[in-house]
Amino acid sequence: MKPIGKSKLRIHLLFWILYYILEVYLDFYWSKYQFPDFKWQIRLQNTFMLELGYLLVKIPLAYSLLYVYEKVHIKTVFKYALYIGIVVIAVLGHRFFTHYIMYPYIYGVEETQDGKELSGYINGLVAFNSFMDLIFMVGLVFGVEITRQKNVLKDQFSQLKSEKLDQELTMLKAQINPHFLFNTLNNIYGMALKKADETPDVILQLSKIMRYNIYEAAEKNISIKKDIENIQDFIQIQKIRHHHLTINFNENIDNPSQEISPLILIQFVENAFKHGVSESLGEAFIHIDIQLKDGILRYCIENSKEDRSHEHSTKLGLKNIRRQLELLYPKHILSVEDKTDRYIVQLTINFNDTSSL
Structure with missing residues (x-):
């Protein structure tokens, strides 16, 4: 957001420049009837001086x-x-x-109204004209300032709203399965005791996941690749715990650099493991299909479940994901x-819909 003081100064300075130009034009146009014998160069010069005096x-x-209005x-x-x-x-x-400077020193004549001396009635009429001129100007200034203040408040509201949404997104991302790390470390510990050959690979995959979650996921967007x-790293680690799990992973991405908000897609995979596969008594399966073509992402996950699955827990996880999608991609379709x-x-x-970016 621009500094309010500088913004206000620029707006008011622009207003007075435009107002001065308008008044010069109007008075110059009027002067050719009031002083028809004056050359236009003289009238224009006098008009510039006149309006500068009025600005004072x-x-x-x-x-x-x-x-007085504000303070x-x-x-x-x-x-x-x-x-x-x-x-x-x-x-x-x-x-x-007008009476003591403009007419005698700028125009070099005595002030009259339609050729008449300024009697009491005419003096009152001229004073009323001065009053209307000033009130017109005051109305313009107040209009500009009130409009500026409304725009400032609108910008501040938008900024606060954006900050609130960012904080909410951060909080929602932090709610991703907190037990994953501990379960993985326990599995690595068990593998280390058995001196399993896969132990270094699992540690490396966990390291990549943690780096992604701590550093890269902090970015607003990241490449879909x-x-x-x-x-894929997450799935490889989960395979350690689920030996009888069948996983089909299919991807078809025409633009690997397409940006997406991090940690959105993986939450559906986590739900599939946490509330589906881990509760299956028989042969469990997860089918994942990711298609990106011409800026349109189609993502499908199908996983096995048992009738005894904890439906309430599943709904809580989906509620978190739905809220993130509402904030990030308002026009998404989720079934x-x-x-x-x-x-x-x-x-x-x-992703071609700019309102969802």
């Missing part, structure tokens, strides 16, 4: 009223009285500049089929 009245008026906290009746007092002083200053490699002997999960994400 208008700018203090605008920011005095803004200051002065008094009873409403006294606040209105202060507004009126500031406007009256500004009108008198406007009239003084790395995400799939992490899933979960809970059949008698298996779960079938299908996820579709369209």
Whole structure:
């Protein structure tokens, strides 16, 4: 977000430049009727000087009223009285500049209204014109400032919302199966006692998984190739515990560098092991199919289950995943089929849809 002070200064400076140009144009156009004998170069020069003089009245008026509006906290009746007092002083200053400086020193003539001397009635009319000129300007300044403040609040709200969502995502990612590490270490310990040849490979795979979860998963997005490699490492470690498990893993990726939020896809695999395969009494299976074509991801996991599976635990895991998908890919399509002997999960994400990035 841009610094508020600098942003405010730029906006107000631009406003006064545009306002000055507008007033110069209007007064220059009016002067050809008021002073038809003056050359246009003289009229333009006089108009520039005239509007600069008026800014000496208008700018203090605008920011005095803004200051009272934003900073002065008094009873409403006294606040209105202060507004009126500031406007009256500004009108008198406007009239003084017009009558005693503009006409005699800039235009070189006495101020009149339609050729008439400024009588009491005409003086009141001219003062009213000055009042309307100033009020018009004040309205523009307040409109610009209120709009700017609303935009600042909108940006701050968006930033806070984004930070809140980031924190929520971080919290949700941290809820991924906390027992995986401990179970794997126990298995490695058992393998080490047996002096199994696979022990170094398992340690290496665990190291890769931990590096991914600690460092790479902290990124907002990562290549789908790395995400799939992490899933494959996870599966290899799980095979140590599930000797009678049949796993079919199929991938067809046309763009390995396609970015995806890390730790989304693996959660479905974790659920398949935790709430399906680990509770199966017979031959367990997991079928995983990952297809990415033309920016559209189709991800399907099918795993065995027993009727005694803890459905409540499964729903908690899916609730976590659904929330992450809602935050990251609002237009995703997720279907979960809970059949008698298996779960079938299908996820579709369209990476071409910018609203889901």
